[in-house]
Amino acid sequence: xxxxNGAVSLRELARVVQTSEVTVRRxxxxxxxxxxxxxRHGGAVLPGGFTRESGFPQKSHLxxxxxxxIADLAAGFVEEGEAxxxxxxxxxxxxxxxxxxxxxxTVVTNSLLVAQAxxxxxxxxxxxxxxxxRGSNYALVGSGxxxxxxxxxxxxxxxxxxxxxxxxxxxxxxxxxxxxxxALVQAAAEVVVxxxxxxxxxxxxxxxxxxxxxTRLVTDEPPAQDDRALTELQALADQGVQIAVAGPxxxxxxxxxxGGGPPGAARPAGRLGSSAPRTGEDGLPLPGPRxxxxxxxxxxSQLRSAASLPEQQSCSGRLADLAxxxx
Numbered sequence: 389x390x391x392x393n394g395a396v397s398l399r400e401l402a403r404v405v406q407t408s409e410v411t412v413r414r415x416x417x418x419x420x421x422x423x424x425x426x427x428r429h430g431g432a433v434l435p436g437g438f439t440r441e442s443g444f445p446q447k448s449h450l451x452x453x454x455x456x457x458i459a460d461l462a463a464g465f466v467e468e469g470e471a472x473x474x475x476x477x478x479x480x481x482x483x484x485x486x487x488x489x490x491x492x493x494t495v496v497t498n499s500l501l502v503a504q505a506x507x508x509x510x511x512x513x514x515x516x517x518x519x520x521x522r523g524s525n526y527a528l529v530g531s532g533x534x535x536x537x538x539x540x541x542x543x544x545x546x547x548x549x550x551x552x553x554x555x556x557x558x559x560x561x562x563x564x565x566x567x568x569x570x571a572l573v574q575a576a577a578e579v580v581v582x583x584x585x586x587x588x589x590x591x592x593x594x595x596x597x598x599x600x601x602x603t604r605l606v607t608d609e610p611p612a613q614d615d616r617a618l619t620e621l622q623a624l625a626d627q628g629v630q631i632a633v634a635g636p637x638x639x640x641x642x643x644x645x646x647g648g649g650p651p652g653a654a655r656p657a658g659r660l661g662s663s664a665p666r667t668g669e670d671g672l673p674l675p676g677p678r679x680x681x682x683x684x685x686x687x688x689s690q691l692r693s694a695a696s697l698p699e700q701q702s703c704s705g706r707l708a709d710l711a712x713x714x715x
Contacts, residue, residue: 477548551590554623
């Protein structure tokens with residue numbers, strides 16, 4: 389199944405072989421030890437760093453809870469009346485569902501899934517690129533998509549990908565998708581990458597966004613034993629990327645700074661070597677495209693301490709930023 393689809397979820401494996409997910413997880417661990425596949429949170433993929441891209445059905449079942457938390461947190465960075473670009477992907481599709489609640493928003497996208505999520509939002513204007521439809525991820529690619537983005541300028545771009553490393557930045561397995569993503573980046577003043585912890589430390593064939601171009605990474609909290617993800621987070625922070633970590637209770641936050649989620653949805657945030665952001669009376673960041681880059685968002689949590697990360701100091705706010713030590 390992994391060879392046929394590129395990726396598979398533990399739930400689907402358990403259904404097909406009619407056993408428990410506990411048994412499947414044990415067997416997947418054994419197959420990984422033999423080099424036959426690589427484990428990912430909630431599933432398995434083809435072995436090796438440069439894996440071929442999975443289709444939408446497979447991606448949609450991987451790390452679903454993490455993607456939801458990431459989308460909730462990322463939506464808090466979008467202000468009323470902004471213009472943004474949103475790239476293709478299952479995580480950005482989750483983000484789009486939350487952006488439907490932001491009044492006066494303009495969203496430029498090459499993703500049919502993002503456009504569909506916003507289709508019935510009467511206060512959001514959706515602008516689609518041209519291009520050729522790529523069926524595996526329901527995205528428009530090619531020269532038509534890239535040309536339609538020329539001369540465009542928006543406040544920020546939200547992108548996902550197949551892998552993220554401090555050395556190469558964001559990458560994907562498809563050349564056409566990478567080319568369109570680079571055009572999306574050129575249109576934005578800030579670049580926000582949405583990537584769950586399973587993508588940290590994974591490198592794929594085509595670079596889309598170099599590390600020094602990424603303004604902020606929105607991710608979930610890696611397990612304490614995931615040394616690779618924790619080390620990669622610190623390396624990204626060392627290169628100047630702001631790290632926003634979504635906690636497990638971030639699943640109900642509101643977009644556009646409205647509401648801020650239910651009680652208990654966020655834990656105290658931590659920050660390394662930076663002062664507290666400017667905020668209004670409601671504790672949210674002051675609006676405007678030039679707001680403090682360390683701005684807060686709903687549903688953030690503190691990154692748990694680990695050997696690869698320095699100790700964090702407590703401060704007010706709801707965003708966990710790993711402050712850069714050098715640029």
